[in-house]
Amino acid sequence: MKFLDEYRDRAAVERLSRAIRRAVTRPWTIMEICGGQTHTILKSGLEDLLPREITLVHGPGCPVCVTPVELIDKAVAIAARPEAMMCSFGDMLRVPGSQSSLFDAKARGGDVRIVYSPMDAVKLARMNPERQVVFFAVGFETTAPANAMAVWQAAREGLANFSVLVAHVLVPPAIEAILSAENCRVQAFLAPGHVCAVVGFKDYEPLAARYRVPIVVTGFEPVDLLEGVWMAAQQLEAGRAEVENQYSRAVAREGNRPAQKIVAEVFEVGPRQWRGIGEIPSSGLRLRGPYRQFDAAERFEMAAPGARESADCISGLVLQGLKKPYECRVFGTGCTPERPLGAPMVSSEGACAAYYLYGRHKAR
Amino acid sequence: MKEFTLTCPAPLAAEDRILLAHGGGGKLTNQLIERVFLPAFSNPALEARHDGAVVRAGGERLAFTTDSYVVRPLFFPGGNIGDLAVNGTVNDLAMCGARPRYLSTGFILEEGLPFETLRAIVESMREAAAAAGVELVTGDTKVVDKGKGDGVFINTAGIGVFEHDVEIGPHKVTPGDAVIVSGDLGAHGVAILSVREGLEFEAPIVSDTAPLWAPVEALLAAGVEVHCLRDATRGGLASALNEIASARGVGVRIREADIPVEEAVRGACEILGLDPLYVANEGRFAAFVPAAQAAQALDVLRAVAVSRRAAIAGEVVEDGPGVVVMESRIGGNRVVDMLSGEQLPRIC
16 A cells, blocks of 8 residues: 555665664663554564663553543533433543443443544534534644644534534653653653644654753654654654654644644644643643533533542653553453553553553563 | 533434444444344354354254345446355355355345346356355245345355364464464455445556455465454454453454555555555455464465465454554554444544
């Protein structure tokens, strides 16, 4: 398949693998930020091709994993209302809230729909004027433009029965939170290519300079990831700390201006809770002034049930890269994709689920 | 920020009611069978946990199976619920190594269903039965209130006869066996999803729904000592291989580069965020045969139209009992687990 096969090419992968071996003289810890990258690494068995000196740790870039439990509870509560039609991306449905998931809400008779685009939810609102259609607007900068466009479109059409439950998060503040923690062991980052395709990578330059850490904007295919690791390793070995762009076929420094414009029109930056991590200042998006009428959290008043905590789950340490999923006491036993104790075991992008699905034979 | 605070709420697993995933063919389906059905109905034929039961009646060895069809949409590129209902049951019998002979059919119709729709479905059942060499010899009809069904639900049951003494089942699988996939994967599931999602491709992806007795008959007629057959329906090839691996306590190794998937299906799976290994097929199966006969089996299968794209995808190993490991295109290894819940499209 064009534009994919060349990035999954065995010969190219082996060339890069040899180049990394030649470049590396001592141990380095590199974090890939995005869950999509983690998924490729585990699915293609990429770690088999890396020298022992390179340790990959898996970052918090799985939107499903970091969506706060309170918001999932809200989504479940909205889904239970008879007038509501709750629309969501597929992998949010299995994420456990404090009591249940959207799948459970569906089993209890709630109208929960999987959509591929927020514009599908707008269409549903148009077609079902008697229903309240809510879209669970989850994700990083990547999904923000389409979600903003959905709200903008609903405003333009005056769709009073459409709203969004916003759980948008931003990558640079999360990187800063990881770097500023005292126990940080990450020495270089592979920045998420699709996020950067939208916002560019100017915002990463001050981070690289302030924390003396190489950041390589990286794609999602095996060749991309190995090239990203190679570029990061060369910087580490040379003592450089720059922002470099491996994913230049999709990412420009300035990003996608029209996409940024629609996001700025509809959203503003605010503080945000990250599941497993806590509140990070200026790390999320919320609806701006005239668009707040589309905020489902305000449209549907509800009391948030208290969250029950699992003492066993170490997802905070996993999301920060301090522990590998299989170092968790309950990994694969008390915590599995069917009975997840923490969100990283839910989505196929979550580090724990990716390890469980693709890497169990190594943990043994 | 000094330290990360750890907050990870424990969910309560919903075990007090049926979830959609209980019908998905993956882990929850297996749990349901193990915890509810097996303890209640326990008997040797059931416990063999094959695609159909092998029973004795009047001194004859017979294969007996049943399946229900609730597909939406009722009509999709390459077929409809009618031919699916015939082929699915025919294939479960074929996977036992039995020649499919007689089918029953039960219709659950929703009030208001257009006669034209029912006639079209029945006509394609007639054609599918003729193609598979089976007869629909008994049936039943129920009508439910409007809103209580999804147009048409169909149940079929089938009886097949054995014309050979080869024992076929998971218990025969042996380390060293070759694992043959009978054709390209994923077309059926993607055809259904593309209709549901309104996706259009340059060339439409057509369901692979087809009867599978012909390739099985050819294997047996050629004297291939078939150890086990499993059609890769719900949960795809991944679930089929996992079922055999765990039932027999062996490992299975497959190579991604050797598993045929059509370009259009691969593309659609990339767009939809699905893995073709887990996508449903309705005319594809995995055959476990002795390594010494693998090349012969491949030739035999490739001479039959429905399995002309058959390929040797891997082998049975002693290592890692119950685990299916795949060598990726780039040479890394990963575990191919059984589908957990439903395969969900990823966010990004």
